[in-house]
Amino acid sequence: MSYRIAALAMVLGLALTVSACNSMGSAPAGTAATEKSLYDRLGGKTAITAVVDDFVGRVAADNRINGKFANANIPRLKSMLVDQICQASGGPCTYTGRDMKSTHAGMGVSSSDFDALVGDLVATLNKFKVPEREKNELLGALGPMKGDIVEKPMASMR
Ligand code: HEM
Structure with a gap:
């Protein structure tokens, strides 16, 4: 059971990281990322x-x-x-x-x-x-x- 919780926490952590990266990807126009x-x-x-x-x-x-x-x-x-x-x-x-x-x-x-x-x-x-x-x-x-x-x-x- 504790293994399942750890696995769930990892999946959640990964999802959060991915969404954080996505929001960085949509930086406002004119910044280096989208220039x-x-x-x-x-x-x-x-x-x-x-x-x-x-x-x-x-x-x-x-x-x-x-x-x-x-x-x-x-x-x-x-x-x-x-x-x-x-x-x-x-x-x-x-x-x-x-x-x-x-x-x-x-x-x-x-x-x-x-x-x-x-x-x-x-x-x-x-x-x-x-x-x-x-x-x-x-x-x-x-x-x-x-x-x-x-x-x-x-x-x-x-
Ligand atoms: C930011 C300014 C300039 C840039 C970027 C520039 C760039 C160039 C480039 C790339 C070439 C050809 C190089 C080659 O054939 O390997 C060239 C040739 C030449 N440039 Fe410039 N140049 C500039 C300013 C000037 C000025 C102010 C003059 C004279 C008033 C001039 C006169 C010439 C002449 C006569 C050639 C031809 C040489 C030949 O056919 O043997 N250039 N230039």
Whole structure:
């Protein structure tokens, strides 16, 4: 009989543990347990590809910086940017391009060139109505690359 009581207590204990875990599973939206990756919130690879197409189009039309892209391999640049953004936002891609420092070495990119390019990206993100939060997260992932890309920190050094 005491064995039966012990067994019953164990079953009850297990049931309580399971229900406690379930209630943790239904945490409010926005917490780590239910959070979607930035990649998913941006709309996955299709959306990222559309963003990169529009963005590179803006850069190509931007007289402040398009001179630097005169000899660039644009199809490769687009596909590398898609993979880079996909990976940086938590998506299922692997960036296989060169690191940012060696890619941009010798280009003489200034801080204002960098800001112009980021401005073009913001214009694209606004066109696609990417919400403020996702926009800031994406820009926050790219911002730290500035130190590896910019060789002329002062605009006057152009
Ligand atoms: C957050 C800012 C930037 C990111 C994330 C970025 C990213 C990249 C990537 C992924 C590539 C391709 C690398 C490869 O082919 O292996 C690339 C190439 C290139 N980037 Fe950037 N870049 C940035 C800023 C800039 C700026 C400000 C300029 C100049 C104004 C610039 C000029 C170039 C050029 C000309 C190439 C092409 C090189 C070639 O085809 O040989 N980039 N960049």
